[in-house]
Amino acid sequence: xxxxxxxxxGLNTQIEGENDRKxxxxxxxxxHEASIEKEKADLITxxxxxxxxxxxxxxxxxxxxxxxxxxxxxxxRLRFSQRRASxxxxxxxxxxxxxxxxxxxxxxxKRRISAQGILTEISQKAESIKAEFETQKxxxxxxxxxxxxxxxQRDPSRKSTFRSxxxxxxxxxxxxx
Numbered sequence: 001x002x003x004x005x006x007x008x009x010g011l012n013t014q015i016e017g018e019n020d021r022k023x024x025x026x027x028x029x030x031x032h033e034a035s036i037e038k039e040k041a042d043l044i045t046x047x048x049x050x051x052x053x054x055x056x057x058x059x060x061x062x063x064x065x066x067x068x069x070x071x072x073x074x075x076x077r078l079r080f081s082q083r084r085a086s087x088x089x090x091x092x093x094x095x096x097x098x099x100x101x102x103x104x105x106x107x108x109x110k111r112r113i114s115a116q117g118i119l120t121e122i123s124q125k126a127e128s129i130k131a132e133f134e135t136q137k138x139x140x141x142x143x144x145x146x147x148x149x150x151x152x153q154r155d156p157s158r159k160s161t162f163r164s165x166x167x168x169x170x171x172x173x174x175x176x177x
Contacts, residue, residue: 032171039168046161053154060147067140074133081126088119 092115 032174036168036171039164039171043161043164043168046157046164050154050157050161053150053157057147057150057154060143060150064140064143064147067136067143071133071136071140074129074136078126078129078133081122081129085119085122085126088115088122091115092119 095115
């Protein structure tokens with residue numbers, strides 16, 4: 001009978017030990033679940049921040065592309081104006097030669113004055129386009145600096161999000177039975 005009592009007490013002690021272990025495991029699982037939920041919330045916040053920053057970068061890139069397109073258009077206008085100015089200079093030179101040959105005819109003089117006026121107008125437009133081009137060039141450079149700064153801000157957030165995702169996956173894999 002004493003042996004049975006001892007066996008019974010031993011089994012009770014073992015059951016109490018297993019119950020204590022079960023309670024500890026339950027607490028640990030609850031703590032892990034709480035930690036996972038907190039990391040999920042942090043990850044969602046970081047992903048939203050990353051999304052916002054990526055949208056801002058995309059907006060800047062779009063703005064830069066638009067400015068580069070305008071820059072190319074202005075370059076084409078400038079080249080056209082320069083070709084036109086060169087053509088008009090040639091015409092003026094021909095008119096001067098013609099005027100020297102026939103000083104009495106007033107028509108070449110009128111064409112020369114008209115050509116000089118057109119040349120002056122085109123030269124002014126070319127200067128205006130050059131100034132606009134330089135302004136856009138400076139603005140494009142500033143936008144590129146802004147985009148680079150945003151990318152530098154985004155990179156740590158992406159790394160942190162990546163690390164958090166790895167930790168979350170690891171924690172999930174550890175908590176699964």
